[in-house]
Amino acid sequence: MGYEPLNTLKIAWSSTDCSGLEFFHQLKKSGKTVIAIDPMRSETIDFFEDKIQWVAPRPMTDVAMLMGIAHTLVKNGKHDKAFLDKYTTGYDQFEAYLLGKEDGVEKTSEWAADITGVPAKQIELLAEIFSSNRTMLMAGWGIQRQQFGEQRHWMIATLAAMLGQIGLPGGGFGFSYHYSNGGNPTRDAGVLPAISASIGGGSSAGNDWAVSGAVNSFPVARIVEALENPGQKYQHNGHEKTFPEIKMIWWAGGANFTHHQDTNRLIKAWQKPELIVISEIYWTAAAKHADIVLPITTSFERNDMTMTGDYSNQHLVPMKQVVEPQGEARNDFDVFADMAEMIKAGGRDVYTEGKSEMDWLKGFYESAQKGGRTARVRMPNFGKFWDDNELIEMKFNKKAAAFVRHADFRADPVMNPLGTPSGKIEIYSKTIEGYGYDDCPAHPTWMEPTEFFGSAKEGELQLMTAHAAHRLHSQFNYAKLREEYAIADREPISINTEDAKARGIQSGDLVRAFNDRGQVLVGALVTDGIKQGSVCIHEGGWPDLDPETGMCRNGGANVLTSDIPTSRLANGCAANSALVRIEKYTGKVPGSWLSHRLRMRSQK
Numbered sequence: 001m002g003y004e005p006l007n008t009l010k011i012a013w014s015s016t017d018c019s020g021l022e023f024f025h026q027l028k029k030s031g032k033t034v035i036a037i038d039p040m041r042s043e044t045i046d047f048f049e050d051k052i053q054w055v056a057p058r059p060m061t062d063v064a065m066l067m068g069i070a071h072t073l074v075k076n077g078k079h080d081k082a083f084l085d086k087y088t089t090g091y092d093q094f095e096a097y098l099l100g101k102e103d104g105v106e107k108t109s110e111w112a113a114d115i116t117g118v119p120a121k122q123i124e125l126l127a128e129i130f131s132s133n134r135t136m137l138m139a140g141w142g143i144q145r146q147q148f149g150e151q152r153h154w155m156i157a158t159l160a161a162m163l164g165q166i167g168l169p170g171g172g173f174g175f176s177y178h179y180s181n182g183g184n185p186t187r188d189a190g191v192l193p194a195i196s197a198s199i200g201g202g203s204s205a206g207n208d209w210a211v212s213g214a215v216n217s218f219p220v221a222r223i224v225e226a227l228e229n230p231g232q233k234y235q236h237n238g239h240e241k242t243f244p245e246i247k248m249i250w251w252a253g254g255a256n257f258t259h260h261q262d263t264n265r266l267i268k269a270w271q272k273p274e275l276i277v278i279s280e281i282y283w284t285a286a287a288k289h290a291d292i293v294l295p296i297t298t299s300f301e302r303n304d305m306t307m308t309g310d311y312s313n314q315h316l317v318p319m320k321q322v323v324e325p326q327g328e329a330r331n332d333f334d335v336f337a338d339m340a341e342m343i344k345a346g347g348r349d350v351y352t353e354g355k356s357e358m359d360w361l362k363g364f365y366e367s368a369q370k371g372g373r374t375a376r377v378r379m380p381n382f383g384k385f386w387d388d389n390e391l392i393e394m395k396f397n398k399k400a401a402a403f404v405r406h407a408d409f410r411a412d413p414v415m416n417p418l419g420t421p422s423g424k425i426e427i428y429s430k431t432i433e434g435y436g437y438d439d440c441p442a443h444p445t446w447m448e449p450t451e452f453f454g455s456a457k458e459g460e461l462q463l464m465t466a467h468a469a470h471r472l473h474s475q476f477n478y479a480k481l482r483e484e485y486a487i488a489d490r491e492p493i494s495i496n497t498e499d500a501k502a503r504g505i506q507s508g509d510l511v512r513a514f515n516d517r518g519q520v521l522v523g524a525l526v527t528d529g530i531k532q533g534s535v536c537i538h539e540g541g542w543p544d545l546d547p548e549t550g551m552c553r554n555g556g557a558n559v560l561t562s563d564i565p566t567s568r569l570a571n572g573c574a575a576n577s578a579l580v581r582i583e584k585y586t587g588k589v590p591g592s593w594l595s596h597r598l599r600m601r602s603q604k
């Protein structure tokens, strides 16, 4: 559900070894029933060929569909009452809601069919298939990047609890089989730590840069709201917090002019700080909107190390510098060391702990080596590892390969409680009830999003912005690879055949997609592989705004998306909640800056 592993597994947050993909080949061969619930016929659905059934709900309606399935289970007495009693809290309150005792609306399969566009019979059949087989509900994250996004995964976990298979091999639910080799067994390994953010903290094994030591942190998806409303109070996960007054921004290692929703609103807010500095390796849209740009080295210009496989810790890899830093480029590490010194005399030594690049690498390696020793993994000394310049493969662990998530909880929920306040699966959360958020009630709830098919005016279509196959977000949009997917020299827009026909649009046409927030030029890809009433422009296209018309000449999806939070609980990005109109573009055709740059480069 909302799940595109064949695409998203190709990228990981350390180095990818694509080993997660192997399991999808095995699944295809196994003869097991695979069902994909996605408004788009994804690369994954194509991969499974005739071994998959494709169910296409309208975007953003999954909660209603899951409730239709849950209701069918209750109606037929197919929900696992013993499991619900023993391992969950608050099921009764949820069931009362499901049966309409709370709001007078029974969440039947017919009710769900009206909202999702999936026939009631098909919803009932899913309930039957799920409850009479060992069923694993696998979900991606795109369905969470929507208004009320928290509800999707909460409802999936609730349905899995009703099926009663959580903690059994091949049963229950999983939310990260699609990224970073999730599902690939964890190896016995020496694991690399990272540089610590806390002063004098040395190296750290966790991502403490994200949480600790900051004077004031706020969700990155709320940056524009923060810039617009300095000093204003806001709610986040049960706490009242205050947006800081931001006078200066130093931005490193992120591309907010592509990743953030509602580009035009961002551009306005970006004028507020007195100074914006950006550390970048490319001349991105964000770089163009900064006061000072510091050119940074790529990983080819510096020494580093990485693990592969993420959760699996499969390999430790040396990454030796291959070329001298180009032009004026410097390493992030050196830039930050200088900045530390500028802030306070002696700051450099505090920041670097007196260590050079190679000292840090040696220290990280030795820490991994020490951990490896505990796990009985032999690793050569750093000098030999670095000179040999070869990756180390970590040890396969049979027991880890047989790991079943939540099996220990299932075996003994008292001795192995979950991390929730009650230690159980919370279908009703007293904690969340206490927050009193109407955008995130205390049990999974169907709420109509502000912008979705139900609120669409004549001619409006639902915009999805899934992750692109040939890019990591915005990275590589500048590369020649763009020619593989660009249509009419722009980002492609997938349009359902009927929607295209109604507007006289054919594949290859230039299309203008627009709403009150902005307009973009895109290239039409007309297909039956997308639910009627919805379109998709992949996220990550660089904005390239025409100074005269304000139209994005490259097709950056976030020019159109809306900058609202998922809810006050998570304050995450809700990029997949936007309505747009499309029309065949017949005006003067503006050149695209990216293809101009590419042509210049190939002529050099």
Ligand SMILES: Nc1nc2c(c(=O)[nH]1)N[C@H]1C(S)=C(S)[C@@H](COP(=O)(O)OP(=O)(O)OC[C@H]3O[C@@H](n4cnc5c(=O)[nH]c(N)nc54)[C@H](O)[C@@H]3O)O[C@H]1N2
Residues within 6 Å of the ligand: 001, 002, 003, 004, 007, 008, 009, 010, 011, 012, 037, 038, 039, 040, 042, 057, 058, 059, 060, 061, 062, 139, 140, 141, 142, 143, 178, 179, 464, 465, 466, 467, 468, 469, 470, 471, 472, 473, 576
């Ligand atoms: N190639 C590539 N791989 C990547 C990335 C990349 O940019 N490129 N990014 C990485 C990162 S940082 C992340 S967070 C992950 C993202 O991983 P995900 O968030 O899971 O990826 P998405 O592409 O947003 O969505 C996956 C699927 O959800 C479908 N979908 C969209 N809306 C709905 C809906 O309302 N209902 C249902 N049922 N389905 C819906 C889309 O059509 C798509 O097939 O991928 C990682 N891997």
Ligand SMILES: Nc1nc2c(c(=O)[nH]1)N[C@H]1C(S)=C(S)[C@@H](COP(=O)(O)OP(=O)(O)OC[C@H]3O[C@@H](n4cnc5c(=O)[nH]c(N)nc54)[C@H](O)[C@@H]3O)O[C@H]1N2
Residues within 6 Å of the ligand: 142, 145, 252, 253, 254, 255, 256, 258, 259, 260, 261, 279, 280, 281, 282, 284, 296, 297, 298, 299, 332, 465, 466, 467, 472, 473, 474, 475, 539, 540, 557, 558, 561, 573, 575, 576
């Ligand atoms: N509409 C829509 N928007 C989305 C999403 C969506 O599904 N739809 N997905 C969201 C998700 S899940 C994510 S994770 C975000 C991703 O948002 P980002 O992580 O901001 O996306 P990237 O394009 O990968 O940006 C990385 C930037 O870092 C630069 N960089 C690379 N290496 C270095 C380095 O060594 N040093 C420095 N200083 N810079 C470097 C790159 O050139 C690039 O500009 O986007 C979000 N935005």
Ligand SMILES: [Mo]
Residues within 6 Å of the ligand: none
């Ligand atoms: Mo992400």
